[in-house]
Amino acid sequence: MESNENKLCEETYFNTFYLKHVQSASNFAYYKCGDSDAALDFVQDAFSKIWENCSKINFTKAKSYLFTTINNLFLNTIKHAKVVMEYAKAAPYIDKTNESPEYILQEEEFKKKLQNAIALLTDAQREVFLLNRIEGKKYREIAELLEVSQKAVEKRMSSALKVLRDHIENI
Amino acid sequence: MKNNKDILKWFENELGEEEFSELKQSENFETLEKIAHYAKHMKAPEVNPQDALMAFKKRNLNKKSPKVIDFNFKTIIKVAAILVVMLTSSYFLFFNNDLSFETEIAQTETLTLPDGSEVILNAASNLHYNKKEWASHRFLELEGEAFFKVQKGEKFTVNTSSGTVQVLGTQFNVKRRVNYFEVQCYEGLVAVTYDKKTVKLPPGKSFRVVNNTIQLVDDFEAEKPSWMQNESSFNKVPLREVVSELQRQYNINVKLENVEEDLLFKGAFTHENLEIALKSITIPLDLNYKIEGKHVVLYRK
Numbered sequence: 417m418e419s420n421e422n423k424l425c426e427e428t429y430f431n432t433f434y435l436k437h438v439q440s441a442s443n444f445a446y447y448k449c450g451d452s453d454a455a456l457d458f459v460q461d462a463f464s465k466i467w468e469n470c471s472k473i474n475f476t477k478a479k480s481y482l483f484t485t486i487n488n489l490f491l492n493t494i495k496h497a498k499v500v501m502e503y504a505k506a507a508p509y510i511d512k513t514n515e516s517p518e519y520i521l522q523e524e525e526f527k528k529k530l531q532n533a534i535a536l537l538t539d540a541q542r543e544v545f546l547l548n549r550i551e552g553k554k555y556r557e558i559a560e561l562l563e564v565s566q567k568a569v570e571k572r573m574s575s576a577l578k579v580l581r582d583h584i585e586n587i
Numbered sequence: 588m589k590n591n592k593d594i595l596k597w598f599e600n601e602l603g604e605e606e607f608s609e610l611k612q613s614e615n616f617e618t619l620e621k622i623a624h625y626a627k628h629m630k631a632p633e634v635n636p637q638d639a640l641m642a643f644k645k646r647n648l649n650k651k652s653p654k655v656i657d658f659n660f661k662t663i664i665k666v667a668a669i670l671v672v673m674l675t676s677s678y679f680l681f682f683n684n685d686l687s688f689e690t691e692i693a694q695t696e697t698l699t700l701p702d703g704s705e706v707i708l709n710a711a712s713n714l715h716y717n718k719k720e721w722a723s724h725r726f727l728e729l730e731g732e733a734f735f736k737v738q739k740g741e742k743f744t745v746n747t748s749s750g751t752v753q754v755l756g757t758q759f760n761v762k763r764r765v766n767y768f769e770v771q772c773y774e775g776l777v778a779v780t781y782d783k784k785t786v787k788l789p790p791g792k793s794f795r796v797v798n799n800t801i802q803l804v805d806d807f808e809a810e811k812p813s814w815m816q817n818e819s820s821f822n823k824v825p826l827r828e829v830v831s832e833l834q835r836q837y838n839i840n841v842k843l844e845n846v847e848e849d850l851l852f853k854g855a856f857t858h859e860n861l862e863i864a865l866k867s868i869t870i871p872l873d874l875n876y877k878i879e880g881k882h883v884v885l886y887r888k
Contacts, residue, residue, distance in 0.1 A: 434643065435636045442639075443631040452632035459634075460643055467648050507628030510621065527625050534626070549626040554599055570595055577594060580622050585615060 424470035424478060433478060434463060440551060441482055444561075447546045448490045448539050450499030462486045483561045490539075498535045499542060503527060526584070533583040541576035544569055598623060684719035690731075692838040693858070695814075700725075704743065705736040709762075709814050710835045732762040734812050737775075749796060750781035759788075760812040767828050768796040773810060797825060813855055820855035829856075829868060830885070837861050844886035846874060 423429045438459060445455035462485035466473060473481055509523045534542060547553045547561070555573065559566040593610050596602040602610065610616065690696050690708045698706045698714070701721045708714055712731020720726070725743040736758045737743045745752040745761055749768035752761055757775025762768070770779045772788040779786045779794045781801070786794055793804040805822055813820035819832050827848040830841045836858045854871050856864035861883075865876045869885060876885050 431640060434640050438636045438639050439634050442634045446631040455632070456634060456639065460639070460646070463643055464646055464648055501626075501629040501631070503625070504628050504630045507625070510624050523621075526621050530622060530625050534629075545626070546629070548598055549623070550629055550631070552600075552627075555595075573595055573598065574591055577598075577619070577622070581615065581618055584618055584622070 423475050424466065424473055430467060430470070437479060437482060438463075441486060443551065444483060444543065444547070445486050445490065447499065447543045448487070449493070450535075454493075458486045458489045461489055480561060480563060484563055487562070500531055500535055501546070529584045530580070533580045536583060537576055537579055541572050541579065544572040545576040545580075548573060594619065684717050685715060686718050687713070687715040689713045692834075693836055700727075702740055703738045707734045707815060709733060729761060730763060732760070732764070732814070734758070734760045734815060750779060753778045753780070758811075764828065764831065766798050770794045771807065771812065773812075793822075797828070814858070817858040818855050819858065821852050823851045823853050826850040826852050826872070833864065833868070837864070839881050839883050841883045841885065844884055846872075846885055846887055 441459045442455050445458040547558045555569045559569045692711050696708045709732035714729050716727035728746045743754045747763040754777050758773040759777045760771040771793045777788040791806045795802045795804050829852045856867045869876050
């Protein structure tokens with residue numbers, strides 16, 4: 417344990433840690449602020465804090481420290497852009513065999529609605545929802561990452577789904 | 588509500604086959620399915636980890652290492668110096684038991700010693716003693732004139748540059764001025780040591796040395812020295828000493844013109860009014876006086 421604690425101060429170990437988490441950290445920051453440049457800034461600032469305080473941070477807690485720091489840095493900013501999520505290029509439709517233009521149009525329209533609806537979520541709802549959907553994380557993992565209870569995560573997820581459904585169906 | 592729980596489970600991929608088919612039957616499941624499906628295919632802007640790391644390294648950060656203060660010799664010296672200063676100053680503040688009292692011209696002061704004995708200091712006098720040693724031996728040094736009311740107890744010693752007075756518990760007056768040393772006993776018995784000889788004084792007796800010669804003095808009947816009632820009284824005392832007492836009580840400068848300073852004076856003068864005091868000195872001696880500010884001249888007609 418003792419030796420692990422100072423591992424973060426070793427450059428090679430820190431680099432590995434950095435490369436391993438930079439993408440998920442920047443995703444997380446993006447779910448919050450909706451600006452890719454700002455997201456990367458948050459991430460770099462958070463990593464800086466970890467590097468500067470490497471001797472004080474328990475390495476087993478480093479990941480959650482990273483996410484907490486990003487969250488705090490985000491909370492310190494006053495404004496943020498509307499979070500509009502993009503779809504991956506090769507996103508398949510649910511019915512892969514149906515190639516009728518009608519179906520495709522309908523699905524494209526749904527995708528647009530979903531994008532708009534996600535932008536309406538609160539920061540807390542959105543980060544939980546997207547961490548679950550995109551990163552495929554369990555509620556327990558999300559709870560650990562955000563340092564809240566699993567119950568709280570489930571509540572946010574439910575409320576997020578409710579907002580999304582209501583919004584999509586009402587249009 | 589159960590529905591809600593199942594939905595959450597399904598989003599976590601934890602829902603069993605049976606429950607899923609049940610959930611599928613619920614209304615608007617289609618929307619939910621689409622939400623689940625399409626949201627999965629969203630993505631945040633990609634980051635090139637290597638590039639990001641390169642950019643990060645350019646930040647030129649410093650590790651904050653825990654502060655380590657070297658335990659070097661210089662610090663020890665500094666600390667030691669401070670300790671020495673503090674210890675010595677506290678010694679002088681709290682453990683220095685040498686007490687000193689001084690009176691100015693025309694001022695008297697009443698002191699109580701640690702054993703309850705009282706000392707009344709006449710004008711322009713100086714007394715000091717050690718508080719710590721007082722319990723084991725009562726010893727004090729005096730320059731000037733003071734009246735002592737000594738509590739019964741161990742030997743009580745008053746040391747002056749002319750001689751030493753020792754008592755057990757009495758009331759007495761000690762006067763030590765330039766070329767003048769006088770002890771008067773008011774109660775009990777006082778032992779006066781002068782020039783290696785000891786004289787015992789019963790109440791009403793005085794011991795006086797003027798110009799290094801012991802003089803015989805008439806008995807007195809007062810219970811307290813007259814100076815304590817704001818008066819100085821003299822019994823055949825050379826005029827020189829009377830004048831210097833006058834100077835001590837009034838803060839003036841007295842000059843004698845055409846007057847022998849060995850003239851003996853018997854009488855008293857008040858400390859409250861200079862004119863009256865001067866008259867009570869000059870009339871019995873058939874002298875005149877004039878006052879010029881702080882200067883007084885006594886002269887023969």
